[in-house]
Amino acid sequence: MKTTVKKLSDTKVCLTITLGADELNAAEQVALTKMARDLKVPGFRKGKVPVSVAAKHVNPMALQEQVLDNALSKAVAEAFMNEKLQALERPSVEVKKFVPNQEVEFTAEATVVPPVKLGDYKKLKAKPQAVKVDAKDVDEIIERMQQNFVDKAEVKRAAQEGDEAIIDFVGKKDGVAFDGGSAKDFALKLGGGQFIPGFEEGVVGHKAGETFDLDLEFPKDYHAENLAGAKVMFSVTLHKVNELKLPELNDEFAAKCGPFTDVKELKADIKREITTQKEREAKEKLKDELVAELADSSKVALPELLIDDQLQSIEQDLMQNLSYRGLTMDSYLKTQGFKDKADWQKKEARPAAEKRVKAGLVLAELSKELGVEVSREELDRQISTFKQQYGKDAKLAARFDDPNVHRDIANRMITDKTIDKLVELNSK
Incomplete structure (x- = not known):
């Protein structure tokens, strides 16, 4: 097998490969062995036909097709490996010359892994970042844990920021209720920023039993295109106001959070x-x-x-x-x-x-x-x-x-x- 390599670009190559009689004869033996398995010849059981006998009974055109296919497949793999080229796709093969039992010349073109010139990998400037944990970081976690044990007490006063409001609401755009804009007995923590700007602020100051309207505007970057920047009106009924009280941070609370004594x-x-x-x-x-x-x-x-x-x-x-x-x-x-x-x-x-x-x-x-x-x-x-x-x-x-x-x-x-x-x- 003779191989020449032509570089088409930094990432593409074209190999011209020539095979002689020895390679084609070897490919023919492989083809005959494979074709003999399905050949029916008087005096032989199926799958037991000798290669020498099969050669006289197979279709010559079909045999040469199989020979060419076997020879090209084997040669392409070997040529890329011998030239230390790693193909990133199945090579595109084109036969230029084929003389049965004597010679075949073809090209194989493919995108390959390009050569890499590494930088100095032992002297890079990036350094590990110093890790620092402040008391504030710990306090934020503790506050979230306290939220899991929060006490709720219903109050008759007007809702304040930090309270939980149990509400029904219906949102309308141009007088028509829109999808996802309605709910019943919804527990909303005021000041949590869960709803669009103005909603939670609009609930503050109202008492249980009141029904009121909130004229608001969705943010221009709101994810739902039909509501982004839209002016809407929410009808809200406030059923209950719960005052939320965090548990005291003491040894008893610590014990609730895990195997801690204090x-x-x-x-x-x-x-x-x-x-x-x-x-x-x-x-x-x-x-x-x-x-x-x-x-x-x-x-x-x-x-x-x-x-x-x-x-x-x-x-x-x-x-x-x-x-x-x-x-x-x-x-x-x-x-x-x-x-x-x-x-x-x-x-x-x-x-x-x-x-x-x-x-x-x-x-x-x-x-x-x-x-x-x-x-x-x-x-x-x-x-x-x-x-x-x-x-x-x-x-x-x-x-x-x-x-x-x-x-x-x-x-x-x-x-x-x-x-x-x-x-x-x-x-x-």
């Missing part, structure tokens, strides 16, 4: 939890900063094929996120100031896709540079962990028996180990 123990435990969380966040932030810095200092051409894949992934993730929040792509584009979807792709999605692709290529090269690998034992342990996590969903757990999933998991593990090594190299 407030000091409770606060110490909360501080430890916050510290652990902040340290975890600081470590993840450092990883992101180091990867971004290394990517910026490295040089690599970005294959459009990979960018397109990431663009699709980014769009799918966004659509899913918007769906969970009850929003549409059009409303998102409008509130974020994009003219249309193409404008969003150009200004937001494509830059993000390019960063992802570059970081992925750089980390893949770094893993080779550092010799990072994942053993079969490590992979099996990770797969076992995943299976235990999804054990209740048999269909989902079964996915982890797929070799392709194994490969994806191994690649993710190699990436994680590479980033950990990057952190280690820049923490000395």
